Amino acid sequence: MAHGLPRKIRIAFIVQALLASLAVLLGGYLVSLVIKHGLVHVVLQEEADYYWQLHEASPVQPPPNTRNIRGYLLETGQSSLSLPKDLRPLEPGFHELKAADQLVLVDQRPAGRLYLVFLRSQAQRAAFWFGVVPVLITLLGIYGASWLTYRASWRIVSPVNWLARRVSQWDPRYPDASELAAERLPADVQGEARQLAAALHSLASRVGQHVARERNFTRDASHELRTPLTVIRMASDMALSTPELDPRLQRSLGRIQRAGRDMEAVIDAFLILAREADIEPQAxxxxxxxxxxxxxxxxxxxxxxxxxxxxxxxxxxxxxxxxxxxxxxxxxxxxxxxxxxxxxxxxxxxxxxxxxxxxxxxxxxxxxxxxxxxxxxxxxxxxxxxxxxxxxxxxxxxxxxxxxxxxxxxxxxxxxxxxxxxxx
Missing domain, CATH: 3.30.565.10 (Histidine kinase-like ATPase, C-terminal domain)
Structure with missing residues (x-):
């Protein structure tokens, strides 16, 4: 039979690591979504507000054009043909153009529309470094902590597991507890495990002595108890064979004889009950x-x-x-x-x-x-x-x-x- 304590501890840590992994992965996914949509949206909106402030001060101010952001201005009354084809049908708001690998903010003001374009690849790169990488580092930390905790737990329960293996190998009729003697215990069996081993050693020794006493009793009783009954029965047989025996005495001797036979039957029955179940009595x-x-x-x-x-x-x-x-x-x-x-x-x-x-x-x-x-x-x-x-x-x-x-x-x-x- 497989011993269940180490296995249960192993399963508990595996389940704990899996649940923690799922939670971290879900958190990383949500972080990436926040970065790609929430954070980029906020950055583009702030960039748009800043541009309109500059535009009010100087209407000839060009739209933003940096490494990460490219801007297009469609002033009121102008044709949208001056815009890239992908941006023309967009209404005011935040848009994700997967085909063009772009995140677009369309900001409507009285002076016109401002189109700010952010590359999705840049957003994904930011999500990777600020979302995926921390998730991987966190997962490695969780797995490392789980492994160290599992090893520590294994060292704690290994003495109990050792005791369970030894006790499971005992023969219930003749328990051999010599391996549980204090001088033969492994060095890692300490504290409560050593106390348990000592208690099991004492219990097994007492059980062995009890079994030996019972075995000796059933062997000796079958002989010693029969001997006086045999004498009683033989004496009653001899007395009953006496000629011209008083009828009253004859009845008493007959009762003694039958009581002796009954007592032999009772002794046999008790000895059968006292023997172990796998020892078949004579039938x-x-x-x-x-x-x-x-x-x-x-x-x-x-x-x-x-x-x-x-x-x-x-x-x-x-x-x-x-x-x-x-x-x-x-x-x-x-x-x-x-x-x-x-x-x-x-x-x-x-x-x-x-x-x-x-x-x-x-x-x-x-x-x-x-x-x-x-x-x-x-x-x-x-x-x-x-x-x-x-x-x-x-x-x-x-x-x-x-x-x-x-x-x-x-x-x-x-x-x-x-x-x-x-x-x-």
Whole structure:
């Protein structure tokens, strides 16, 4: 990616120089027009006034005839044939004769008409020296000042540009900030740029340490957390194999065994969420209906003694899914746990389709405001209820997003809630 700060500064100076050039050129053009028409007109008019003053003192005074101005006098009553052909049709006023390369002032007085002729080439020469040349000098000054200012600005922003290039080359997972160490910074990185480099170096070092700690945790936790759970499960299996076991104790051991399996599934799900997104977890083909059936049986124990009917319906014949099975355990168990927690009486219906799992309850439901916040961590639609911490649906959504699934919730106060997980 091209770094935009130097480019923007370059474009800004180019635009500034172009606008200044246009303004100066326009000013030069106007100056040339003023010189050719305004100034020449004034000079000729003053020359005419001066001549008429001399004419009053001495009627035989000849018209002006200099290097730049040539005059013709047509006294009252004389024929205009004595005038040059180009001047004969002219009326009193100022005229520009492009064909003859002349600027002409015709001044009418009682004694006659005075024709003063000024060569356009002389006017253009004056316009060049008093209009074009100053414009060129001004443009060169503007370009020189713009170039010097651009170079100064470039030196100011070059340290920031250097920092941007270095930071853009970092790997977000393993940021290497060694080049930003104080002893390795270029000499021109001073002031605020050096402070920024120091802050980025410190931040990258902390991020690297954080990534290392997270990597070590996900590696160690997968082993250390499984070890006691394996002991619990094996001990419960051995205890359940004891003959003539008391039924009450047998039920308790069964619950311990199922809780151990659930805990292993939760640990696996948390470790998947803790890993980086580009690290694919181990996946296998499994039957979604089998997992949902297992979680439904666990949920029936939560509803023991409560007037709530829990049903399961399996629709279709293709329920295979490629994913970590324990993730599906966590998703379905959280949805069922929520349904059981917020349904005091009525029904909870679970449906397994070819591309979805639906959990529908007749519980207390949620308002639109609660439905909009239901996936926020620690949010609970009814905080007074003792069950739940408000993390279940947040975990469910994160797991669904991790594997490309989509979860939808529909709810209304007093009419229950329907949660649908789409796999397609």
């Amino acid at each position: 296998e083909w499994f039957d979604v209906a089998d997992i949902v059936r297992y979680e439904v049986n666990n949920a029936r124990e939560m509803l023991a003694g409560r007037p709530v009917e829990l049903t399961l319906e399996v629709v279709g014949n293709n329920h295979l899914l490629l994913a970590p099975p324990r993730v599906m355990h966590v998703v379905v168990s959280n949805l069922l746990r929520n349904a059981c927690a917020y349904t005091d009486t009525g029904t909870i219906a679970v449906e397994v389709g070819n591309d979805r799992v639906v959990v529908r309850d007749s519980g207390i439901g949620m308002t639109e405001e609660s439905l909009a916040r239901v996936f926020e961590p620690f949010f609970r639609a009814e905080p007074a209820r003792p069950l739940g911490t408000g993390l279940g649906l947040s975990i469910v959504r994160r797991l669904c997003e991790r594997f490309g699934w989509r979860i939808e919730l529909e709810s209304a106060p007093g009419q229950g809630t329907t949660a649908t997980v789409h796999f397609g």
